Amino acid sequence: MGHAESELLDVERIREDFPILQREFDGEQVVYLDNAATTQTPEPVVETIADYYRTTNANVHRGLHQLSQEASVAYEKAHDRVAEFIGASGEREEIVFTKNTTESENLVAYAWGLNELGPEDEVVLTEMEHHASLVTWQQIAKKTGATCRYISVDEDGTLDMDHAREIITDDTAMVSVVHVSNTLGTVNPVSELADIAHDHGSYIFVDGAQSVPNRPVDVEAIDADFLAFSGHKMAGPTGIGVLYGKKHLLEEMEPYLYGGEMIKKVTFEDATWNDLPWKFEAGTPVICQGIALAEACDYLDDIGMERIQRHEEQLAQYALEQLRDEGDVETYGPSAGTERGGLVAFNLDSVHAHDLSSILNDSAVAIRAGDHCTQPLHDKMGVPASARASFYIYNTREEVDKLVSAIDDARQLFA
């Protein structure tokens, strides 16, 4: 299948780095449109992983031998590279490697929330939060007696900022907000929300899982106190997430996972903690994944995050136009022309999203169908599930056409 180049990205050249995109199912070349769930891994990142295990593998911070020294240096530098990727001037001391975004959210909820929240405190979320944030803060609130409140989402899928200004008050201890919704594609004004939160003495946690991989993100320009994202959504491996935290906050926080690496001195009676970020990286850390994530940062920066953003926006707008041309497709999220992330959730009249996804799979079109870990949002939308196409650097307009054609196959099947 030939692929028209986007005027923004040399997609043909990029696709050469992703052999998985050549796979065929029953003679149909795969059309991978499930990038909000996880992205594919380019050869330079795969080679970095292979090279690590071939030449450098050793445990970090524990051996004086050459291999351990080399692995330790590479692992530490990976923290610095990730810090640079998101504009964290505190470098490695502000970057904690976790397993994924979910663990990063839980780290702050337990290490800060469990100790700092009480019955007089409120945690403000949005109705479009992913379960990684919503369930985490909901359960910590139950444990501490704090109250969760939710900023409303308007009919058009955007955040009701008047409601945000109303419910973020001096009782708010934490605002936790998704930067780009994985269901609606809505891009939330996180800098404005940070200002509102800070004006009331609250911290702000930004869920960057769908923004850091897809657009330029500068944590200091946002003035986020915490920000989380996952390596597997940004051309990196699974098994690594990142928690960014302002240095002074991470210094004040107690660890929530104990063991080796995170300590300095241990007696039978007590222990003291290691320096940042190691205080929050108990046990043998995600060594190879961290080094591979640094390579993914290089890979994406070589393409350019602004160009990636515009490429995805163009594909999403094109998909919206194609889908909305059909009278029987309901799409969710901001209208065409309004800024949105590179994804479109939708439903085809009279066809359940799961059935639609299965039929699209018959044409080798891979999308996601379900609640996308945003069940309360789907309840508010009045649908049990939605189908979702999400785009990345290797997708093309021609693949959007393939999606639309496969949807038509489903339409005919259920006609």
Ligand SMILES: Cc1ncc(COP(=O)(O)O)c(CN[C@@H](CS)C(=O)O)c1O
């Ligand atoms: C906004 C947002 N916040 C947190 C997460 C969790 O990322 P993890 O790497 O699984 O921990 C995700 C992952 N959303 C995937 C899996 S549900 C999706 O298909 O939309 C996300 O989109």
